[in-house]
Amino acid sequence: MTAEKNGAIRRLENKNKFRAKQPPKAPASPPRSAFLPVSRADMEARGWDELDVLVITGDAYVDHPSFGHAIIARWLEAHGFRVGIVSQPDWRGTEDFAELGRPRLCVMLSAGNLDSMLNHYTASGKKRRRDDYTPGGAAGHRPDRATVVYANRVRELWGDIPLVIGGIEASLRRFAHYDYWSDSVRRSILTDSRADLLVYGMGESASLEIARRLADGEEAASLRDIAGTCWKTHDLAAANDAVALGSFAEVSADKAKFAASFKLFYDENDGIRGKRLIQDQGAWHVVQNRPARPLSTAEMDRIYALPYARAWHPDYDAAGGVPAFDEVKFSITSHRGCFGECGFCAISSHQGRIIQRRSDESIIKEAELLTKMPGFKGYIHDIGGPTANFTVPSCQESIKRGSCKGKSCLYPQPCKKLRADHDDYIALLRKVRALPRIKKVFIRSGLRYDYIIADKKGEFLEELCRWHISGQLKVAPEHVSAEVLQYMRKPPRAVTEEFLKRYAEMNARLGMKQFLVPYFMSAHPGSTLKEAVELAEFIRDSGLRPEQVQDFTPTPGSLSTCIYYTGIDPLTMRKVYVPKDHEERKMQRALLQYWMPENREYVRKALIKAGRKDLIGRGPKALVY
Structure with missing residues (x-):
């Protein structure tokens, strides 16, 4: 059997997984005509022989303003461009990418509403069994590092086409960044993807300007002045006004230089005063133009008034739809x-x-x-x-x-x-x-x-x-230790206690029985076992019982991730304790739900190691016996 037949069968099997896995939810989606084209038949129904812009996304196609692909596609459509969508293409070949044909102007692609690595893996590195952005919640319908994989498939198919990457994955990986899942510093996703441009931030203004200027006959390589974009160059003179970050070679070899470079990047994330930045990636220099200006109220109104179908595509009805849509419908x-x-x-x-x-x-x-x-x-x-x-x-x-x-x-x-x-x-x-x-x-x-x-x-x-609220209010103190809160940049313990007091008093005055559902985070930079025990004692004394505890997961672009990787607070350049040992992380997590039988062993270990044997026993202050 040929490789082409294998690929065709695999794509058919993937699509058939969406069918009959669950009974259809009611009501079903609006008709296909309410959506942007996803097939040649859809294009023909509109009388189109080609697209202007092809949008590729790692999420299922949900035509709703909570999904980035829908906003960008509808925004371009509203300005006269013919746009089609390829969602969750089979990345093991190019056939799905070619479904709607080569677009006239460019391809714009995104990994989806989440970074694909975060979408796939837990903080402990385990593969997630569910993907709420896929029909039926099925996992495995996008690759790891989806932006890079999709972009390279597009390059295989149409080597010279203008290629623009965007979305949260591209936005937060636009410079050299620490990647938790490979435990390494990776180059800018712009260089790895071989794309022409990277749109960072929400992207409406930049995407529209790119499409308009390509339509006016400009080459992708000349689009170097669009706010909210990044581009590549070999010529430093092309960006002689840019503030230089530490090079990839420097920040990947020296954690102090990584932290200092992150501080420069962090300080310029502002749509009014932010400066242009540049970073040497080795083969290329990546230039970040100033952030896009904040949108006006009128622009925001227009974006959210676009003719979204406000539903998942009808192709997903038989699979039960797209679970993530239920949260925002x-x-x-x-x-x-x-x-x-x-x-x-x-x-x-x-x-x-x-x-x-x-x-x-x-x-x-x-x-x-x-x-x-x-x-x-x-x-x-x-x-x-x-x-x-x-x-x-x-x-x-x-x-x-x-x-x-x-x-x-x-x-x-x-x-x-x-x-x-x-x-x-x-x-x-x-x-x-x-x-x-x-x-x-x-x-x-x-x-x-x-x-x-x-x-x-x-x-x-x-x-x-x-x-x-209805019975309970979700709040996120995250921690109570002063040592940890300074790196979380969250309010001090006294503020949390004051809010708990005011919330209880208000409900008493209103004659309402409503509760708090707290969210706490374990193993954040700055937290030793001492701080984890302090939080466990607060949970005990407050009577709060967190239903969920989040392990700190270092995701690209955040201050805490920089601290996790370097052990340095980039805002002060002081050293910070970072819990990385797997055993210690399990102990910190267990302490925050110390009453659960399955956590007893780790709670005991943690208390002994922290020198807090006084909290083991049957007394009123004990966490475990």
């Missing part, structure tokens, strides 16, 4: 950006710290649209963004001059200029919950409770408890 994105800057989160390197908000009118229209969708039962599941209650800029100065270089809005305490104000958010929530057919509006995006406390009006907590 009746949710609304109100804004982008986050000035919280948690150390373990890379949102500030992707969306930036400047808040970009939709208008109330735009959000209300979307809420009204949701009430008319099949399956709506009266509940809006969320109205929020990366942090739900960051709906206004941190201060007026950030709008004019950008976020402050080397300073945080909330850490180690709220800035004196911080605008801690929930008035606009409260007003929006009241408008939405007053709409016909809406029974309740939940808030499920993360909330920063230090920001709630910083708001001296104090009205939001009552509004939240009375109207926007």
